[in-house]
Amino acid sequence: xxHILKNDLLLRTAxxxxxxxxxxxxxxxxxxxxxxxxxxxDSLRDFIELVKTPQRVAEVTIQPVDILGVDAxxxxxxxxxxxxxxxxxxxxxxxxxPFFPKTxxxxxxxxxxxxxxxxxxxxxxxxxIRLTKQALAARVPLIGFAGAPxxxxxxxxxxxxxxxxxxxxxxxxxxxxxxxLLLQKITDSTIAYLQMQAGAGADIIQIFxxxxxxxxxxxxxxxxxxxxxxxxxxxxxxxxTVFAKGAFFARKELGRLNCEVIGxxxxxxxxxxxxxxxxxKTLQGNLxxxxxxxxxxxxxKETRAMLQSFGGQRHIANLGxxxxxxxxxxxxxxxxxxxxxxxx
Amino acid sequence: xxHILKNDLLLRTAxxxxxxxxxxxxxxxxxxxxxxxxxxxDSLRDFIELVKTPQRVAEVTIQPVDILGVDAxxxxxxxxxxxxxxxxxxxxxxxxxPFFPKTxxxxxxxxxxxxxxxxxxxxxxxxxIRLTKQALAARVPLIGFAGAPxxxxxxxxxxxxxxxxxxxxxxxxxxxxxxxLLLQKITDSTIAYLQMQAGAGADIIQIFxxxxxxxxxxxxxxxxxxxxxxxxxxxxxxxxTVFAKGAFFARKELGRLNCEVIGxxxxxxxxxxxxxxxxxKTLQGNLxxxxxxxxxxxxxKETRAMLQSFGGQRHIANLGxxxxxxxxxxxxxxxxxxxxxxxx
Numbered sequence: 001x002x003h004i005l006k007n008d009l010l011l012r013t014a015x016x017x018x019x020x021x022x023x024x025x026x027x028x029x030x031x032x033x034x035x036x037x038x039x040x041x042d043s044l045r046d047f048i049e050l051v052k053t054p055q056r057v058a059e060v061t062i063q064p065v066d067i068l069g070v071d072a073x074x075x076x077x078x079x080x081x082x083x084x085x086x087x088x089x090x091x092x093x094x095x096x097x098p099f100f101p102k103t104x105x106x107x108x109x110x111x112x113x114x115x116x117x118x119x120x121x122x123x124x125x126x127x128x129i130r131l132t133k134q135a136l137a138a139r140v141p142l143i144g145f146a147g148a149p150x151x152x153x154x155x156x157x158x159x160x161x162x163x164x165x166x167x168x169x170x171x172x173x174x175x176x177x178x179x180x181l182l183l184q185k186i187t188d189s190t191i192a193y194l195q196m197q198a199g200a201g202a203d204i205i206q207i208f209x210x211x212x213x214x215x216x217x218x219x220x221x222x223x224x225x226x227x228x229x230x231x232x233x234x235x236x237x238x239x240x241t242v243f244a245k246g247a248f249f250a251r252k253e254l255g256r257l258n259c260e261v262i263g264x265x266x267x268x269x270x271x272x273x274x275x276x277x278x279x280x281k282t283l284q285g286n287l288x289x290x291x292x293x294x295x296x297x298x299x300x301k302e303t304r305a306m307l308q309s310f311g312g313q314r315h316i317a318n319l320g321x322x323x324x325x326x327x328x329x330x331x332x333x334x335x336x337x338x339x340x341x342x343x344x
Numbered sequence: 345x346x347h348i349l350k351n352d353l354l355l356r357t358a359x360x361x362x363x364x365x366x367x368x369x370x371x372x373x374x375x376x377x378x379x380x381x382x383x384x385x386d387s388l389r390d391f392i393e394l395v396k397t398p399q400r401v402a403e404v405t406i407q408p409v410d411i412l413g414v415d416a417x418x419x420x421x422x423x424x425x426x427x428x429x430x431x432x433x434x435x436x437x438x439x440x441x442p443f444f445p446k447t448x449x450x451x452x453x454x455x456x457x458x459x460x461x462x463x464x465x466x467x468x469x470x471x472x473i474r475l476t477k478q479a480l481a482a483r484v485p486l487i488g489f490a491g492a493p494x495x496x497x498x499x500x501x502x503x504x505x506x507x508x509x510x511x512x513x514x515x516x517x518x519x520x521x522x523x524x525l526l527l528q529k530i531t532d533s534t535i536a537y538l539q540m541q542a543g544a545g546a547d548i549i550q551i552f553x554x555x556x557x558x559x560x561x562x563x564x565x566x567x568x569x570x571x572x573x574x575x576x577x578x579x580x581x582x583x584x585t586v587f588a589k590g591a592f593f594a595r596k597e598l599g600r601l602n603c604e605v606i607g608x609x610x611x612x613x614x615x616x617x618x619x620x621x622x623x624x625k626t627l628q629g630n631l632x633x634x635x636x637x638x639x640x641x642x643x644x645k646e647t648r649a650m651l652q653s654f655g656g657q658r659h660i661a662n663l664g665x666x667x668x669x670x671x672x673x674x675x676x677x678x679x680x681x682x683x684x685x686x687x688x
Contacts, residue, residue, distance in 0.1 A: 163505070166634055166668050173638035213590075216610045216632045216664075246557075248592050249611055266560045267593055288560045290510055294517035320560075324510050 005203070007140045010072045013316055014204055014239040014260045014282050022307060022315040023071035024339035025143070026332065028322030029064040030076045033329055036063050047092040051078050057128035058135050065140055067329065069336050072141050075129055079147030079208055082189055083156050085116035103159040110182045116189035118196035126200035133201040144202030146194050148209035148244070149186040150224035153179065165214050172219055179223060187227045191234040198238045206241040206263070207231060213246015220250050232258040241284060245321065251276035266320025270309040283310060286320035292331045299331060303338040312344040349547070351484045354416045357660055358548055358583040358604045358626050366651060366659040367415035368683035369487070370676065372666030373408040374420045377673055380407050391436040395422050401472035402479050409484055411673065413680050416485050419473055419541070423491030423552055426533055427500050429465035430457045447503040454526045460533035462540035470544035477545040488546030490538055492553035492588070493530040494568035497523065509558050516563055523567055531571045535578040542582045550585040550607070551575060557590015564594050576602040585628060589665065595620035610664030614653040627654060630664035636675045643675060647682040656688040
C-alpha cells in the first residue's frame with residue numbers, strides 16, 4: 001500500500017532515505033488534548049468501550065491528522081488489550097489509570113493464561129485499522145503498536161501503575177524462570193497481534209517499553225531486550241520502532257535490534273544517542289512534553305533547537321513522551337508547524 | 345569530633361583515603377523496615393510529630409546501627425521540613441505521601457515565603473542531632489541531610505508527588521525567573537539548615553535530588569546544578585554527598601561540584617559513572633533495592649558483584665534508592681554483612 005500514500009515522509013524516513021524535512025507526529029496525539037476526542041469519549045460508556053468500537057476508533061485516530069496536521073496517524077488503542085486477550089481483564093479508573101482485579105503471581109496463574117488468538121480476541125483492532133485506512137484515504141501512514149513484553153508483564157504482576165514496581169521486580173529476583181515463562185507467553189501473543197495489525201493495513205509498528213527505565217541494566221538485557229528482539233525478528237512486512245522510555249543505559253544494545261527506528265525520551269541527548277545507537281537507525285523524539293506549556297516563541301525556539309540537534313536526516317520529530325493531557329491544541333499545532341517549516 | 349570516632353571508615357572513604365573495605369549504610373535505613381521503628385512511630389500521633397520529637401528521633405536514628413550493623417547513622421527527618429520552615433506546611437498522608445494544602449504559583453506566593461531561620465524554625469533537628477551524637481557515643485559517624493533545591497521546589501509548586509510533575513515543570517517554561525527566585529530562597533534556607541546540622545554535630549551531609557531524572561539535561565543544568573553548587577560551596581566544615589537520582593546525563597557536571605561523594609542509582613553503571621565523574625570523587629551506591637527480595641545466596645552474589653564493579657576504593661556501599669518498606673531486616677543484614685566481609 002505504501003507506494004500510493006500521498007504523504008509517505010514517515011516511511012521514507014524510517015527506511016533511511018534522504019528527505020526534505022523530518023516527519024512529525026506525537027505520542028498520544030489522539031486523545032484527551034482534543035475536545036473533539038472528548039466529545040466522542042463522552043458519548044460512550046468508558047475508555048474501554050471506545051477502544052472496542054472500531055468505527056469510533058477510526059474517528060478519533062484521524063482527528064489529529066485533520067486538526068493538528070501531523071504526518072502520521074496512530075491507531076487509538078491501549079497496550080493493555082494484550083493481557084485482556086490472554087485472559088486477564090483490566091479496568092480503566094478515571095484519573096488513576098489501569099487496574100487489574102486479578103494479577104499474576106504463581107506458575108498456576110501463568111498456566112491459566114492463553115496465548116492471544118489475534119483474530120478472535122483482538123479482531124476489533126484489525127477492524128479499526130481497516131476502517132481507519134479506508135477513511136484516511138492514503139493521506140498519511142497509519143502506525144500500529146503494542147506494549148513491550150516487559151512493560152505488559154509489569155502491569156500483569158503489579159496490577160496497575162506503581163512508583164517502584166517492586167512487586168513485579170521482586171519476581172525477577174525470586175522466580176526468574178516464572179518471569180521468562182510469562183514474558184514468552186506475552187511475546188507470542190504480541191507477535192500474533194502485530195502481525196494482524198500489519199496485515200490489516202498498519203504501515204509501521206511501534207513497541208512501547210514504558211517502564212524500561214526502572215530496571216537495572218543487567219535485568220533489562222535479560223528480561224526485556226530478548227523479547228523485543230523476538231518481535232522485531234518476527235514482524236517482517238513493515239518497519240518497526242522501539243521506544244524504551246528511560247533505558248538510557250540500553251541504547252547501544254537497542255541499536256543492534258532488527259528494527260528501523262529507535263525512540264528517545266527527553267532526557268537523552270540526540271548526538272550522544274546517535275553515537276550509541278549507531279548510524280543504521282532512524283531516531284524518533286524527543287522534545288520535552290512540558291516545552292508545549294511555553295509561549296509560541298519558546299515552542300518554536302525549543303523545537304528548532306531539537307531539530308538542529310538531530311541534524312535533519314534519519315529523524316522523526318516527536319515529543320520524548322506522550323503529550324500531556326492539559327496541553328493546548330494550538331501549542332501542539334505550533335510544534336507541528338515549526339517542524340513542517342524546517343528545510344534540510 | 346571526627347578523630348575520636350571508633351568507626352570513621354565512612355569519613356575516611358569520603359575523603360579519598362585508602363581503606364580496608366568499603367563502608368556500608370542504606371538510605372531509609374531508619375524507618376518502616378524495622379519493627380522497632382514502627383513501635384516508636386505508633387506511640388506518636390503521626391510521622392510529623394515523630395520528626396519534631398528529638399528524643400524519639402535519636403532513638404530511631406540509632407536503631408539501624410544496633411540492629412543492622414551499618415557503618416553510619418543518618419538523622420531521621422524529612423526533606424520537607426524546609427518548605428515548612430519557609431512558611432509552607434505539609435501533611436503526610438498515610439500510604440499516599442506528602443501533601444501541601446497550599447502551593448506556590450505566583451510571585452506573590454514566593455514573596456510571602458521567608459528564608460528559614462535555622463535555629464528558630466528547625467532547632468528541633470539540631471537538638472535531635474545533639475542527642476543522637478551523645479547516644480551514639482562516637483560509635484559511627486552521623487549523616488545530616490537536606491533535599492536539593494530543585495526537588496524541594498517541585499513539591500512546593502506541585503503540592504505532592506506526581507507521575508509527570510508537569511505543574512512544577514510548566515513554571516520552568518512559563519516563568520523561569522520566578523523559578524530562580526524560589527530556588528534561591530530555598531537554597532538560602534537550605535544552607536542555613538545544613539550549616540546548623542554540621543554545627544550540631546553532623547559528620548557529613550547528603551543532598552537528595554530525588555526528582556533530578558525528570559528534567560531535560562539543559563533544565564537540570566539551569567535549575568538544579570547551580571543551587572546544589574551554592575550549597576556545596578557554602579558548607580565548608582564537613583564532607584558533602586550529592587545524590588541526584590535519575591540524572592545519568594549530569595554525571596560529568598556533578599563531578600565538578602565542590603563535594604566529596606556522588607551517589608548513583610541502580611541504573612547507573614559504576615565504571616561508566618567513574619569515567620564520567622572522574623577520579624576525584626568517592627562514589628556511593630548502588631545495589632538495586634529489589635535485589636534484597638532475593639534469597640540470601642542471591643543477595644551475597646549481587647552485593648559482591650556490585651562491590652567488584654566499584655573496585656573497593658573510593659566507594660561507599662549503599663542501595664541505589666531508599667530501602668523499600670517491605671524488605672526483611674534479615675535480608676538487609678545479609679547485605680551489610682556481605683560488605684563487611686569484603687577485603688580490598
